[in-house]
Amino acid sequence: MRREYDRKRRQSHPWRALYKTPEWQAIRAQVLGSEPLCRRCQAEGLITAATVVNHVERHHGDPAKFFSGPFEPLCKPCHDGEVQRQERAAEAEGRASPST
Ligand SMILES: [Zn+2]
Structure with missing residues (x-):
């Protein structure tokens, strides 16, 4: 299951080749x-030593934005937390949830 998910995820993000x-x-x-x-x-x-270079703004696969930045150095746990936060935000955009 997990492998299937990863495969689909890679296919849906061809810009990953930019890395x-x-x-x-x-x-x-x-x-x-x-x-x-x-x-x-x-x-x-x-x-904490930084091991990941994060895009401060989402690049949406645009090579110009991907290579121009801005960037920030992050450790892996901070980077993964940031990605999850962005994914949750993108999900929230897609549905009209009442703000409680
Ligand atoms: Zn960190």
Whole structure:
């Protein structure tokens, strides 16, 4: 089940191939090189090594936006939390839920 989900997810996001480009590898190295600590952890007073370069604004698969940023260095847990938050927000946009 889980593998099926991953496969569908990859297919529905062909722009994921952008992460394999030399251009992205260079951006990633540059961001992590200039700011090696997770920005969100730092805001909480924690010192955590950043391993993921996150797009601050959603790029929606647009290569121009994908490569221009802005970017922020994050640790894996912060990045995964951010992605989940964005997915929940996108879901909420799709349905008219009463604000309680
Ligand atoms: Zn973090």
